[in-house]
Amino acid sequence: MKTIGILTSGGDAPGMNAAIRAVVRTSIYNNIKMLGIKQGYQGLVNGEIEEMNLSSVADIIHRGGTILRSSRSDEFQTEEGFQKALNVIKIFDIDGIIVLGGDGTLKGARALSKAGIPTVGIPCTIDNDMGYTDYTVGFFTAVETAVEAIGKIRDTSTSHGRANIIEVMGRHCGDIALYAGIAGGAESIIVPEIEFDINQTIRKAIQGRNRGKLHHIIVLAEGVGNAYDIADGITEHTGIDTRVTILGHVQRGGTPTTFDRIMASEMGRRSVEILKNGESGRALGIKCNEIIDLDIVKALEVKNTFNRKMYETAKILSI
Numbered sequence: 641m642k643t644i645g646i647l648t649s650g651g652d653a654p655g656m657n658a659a660i661r662a663v664v665r666t667s668i669y670n671n672i673k674m675l676g677i678k679q680g681y682q683g684l685v686n687g688e689i690e691e692m693n694l695s696s697v698a699d700i701i702h703r704g705g706t707i708l709r710s711s712r713s714d715e716f717q718t719e720e721g722f723q724k725a726l727n728v729i730k731i732f733d734i735d736g737i738i739v740l741g742g743d744g745t746l747k748g749a750r751a752l753s754k755a756g757i758p759t760v761g762i763p764c765t766i767d768n769d770m771g772y773t774d775y776t777v778g779f780f781t782a783v784e785t786a787v788e789a790i791g792k793i794r795d796t797s798t799s800h801g802r803a804n805i806i807e808v809m810g811r812h813c814g815d816i817a818l819y820a821g822i823a824g825g826a827e828s829i830i831v832p833e834i835e836f837d838i839n840q841t842i843r844k845a846i847q848g849r850n851r852g853k854l855h856h857i858i859v860l861a862e863g864v865g866n867a868y869d870i871a872d873g874i875t876e877h878t879g880i881d882t883r884v885t886i887l888g889h890v891q892r893g894g895t896p897t898t899f900d901r902i903m904a905s906e907m908g909r910r911s912v913e914i915l916k917n918g919e920s921g922r923a924l925g926i927k928c929n930e931i932i933d934l935d936i937v938k939a940l941e942v943k944n945t946f947n948r949k950m951y952e953t954a955k956i957l958s959i
């Protein structure tokens with residue numbers, strides 16, 4: 641293994657820079673040349689590639705975003721685009737590629753691996769929606785951002801005796817809502833994995849108000865329903881003034897938490913060692929506090945499961 645390429649693709653996640661740093665430093669430590677592929681798979685198709693050295697990754701462990709930039713490339717998914725990418729890999733003498741991103745990104749790595757290119761995937765997405773790993777890099781930072789927002793909104797919710805809906809990201813996964821909802825002491829948590837019943841939310845708001853509660857925090861995962869319609873429904877049936885905050889992309893940035901940095905650093909190191917040992921088509925993850933790697937095809941087949949026990953906890957604690 642003489643030359644390794646690295647790219648970040650899909651939605652960025654805090655901790656990607658920490659992983660890039662770990663990959664570059666481990667490669668250089670092992671006398672392997674490092675190439676940074678810009679803007680995800682699109683950069684691989686276009687040959688937007690630059691050599692990286694120790695200073696390329698100085699002062700980035702604590703920074704959100706990705707110094708390599710990211711994209712969601714449609715072209716890479718076409719036969720023509722894929723062939724262009726394979727050609728670029730040949731031109732730059734790339735012996736192996738490490739990809740950082742979510743489900744879609746690791747599918748790209750699976751395709752490259754099938755085409756004979758040694759690849760390793762590091763799961764980086766705020767959504768935590770990859771079944772084979774307990775956590776993905778970026779998830780806990782996004783949760784922290786949401787918890788901080790909930791705390792601030794709770795102050796004003798109490799002052800005004802309002803209900804507040806806070807919509808969080810997650811695509812089709814309710815983990816950000818669940819973890820942030822529990823940590824933020826939310827009265828209701830609405831996630832895509834559990835059938836939504838607005839009457840339950842209304843009942844809770846009424847019960848809370850009648851026993852003198854001044855605030856009412858509802859954490860809503862994106863895509864479950866329209867936050868403004870839900871707010872109107874609550875106001876109509878309870879008389880409680882209800883406000884909506886859509887957190888949006890604020891969850892995608894910011895300085896990564898310690899846990900995200902540690903996971904990213906460990907996985908970054910392991911990814912290089914996997915390629916150096918001549919293995920290919922591996923997906924890194926974390927299970928029961930251990931960094932693991934498994935066959936990327938099998939990893940992508942594992943269905944994501946929702947933590948119903950944690951959801952029960954949230955229900956019990958928010959009575």
Ligand code: F6P
Pocket residue numbers: 651742765766767809810811862892
């Ligand atoms: O996958 C990360 C994520 O932030 C999702 O939570 C969200 O649904 C989506 O990406 C937003 O994508 P974009 O940044 O393209 O608007």
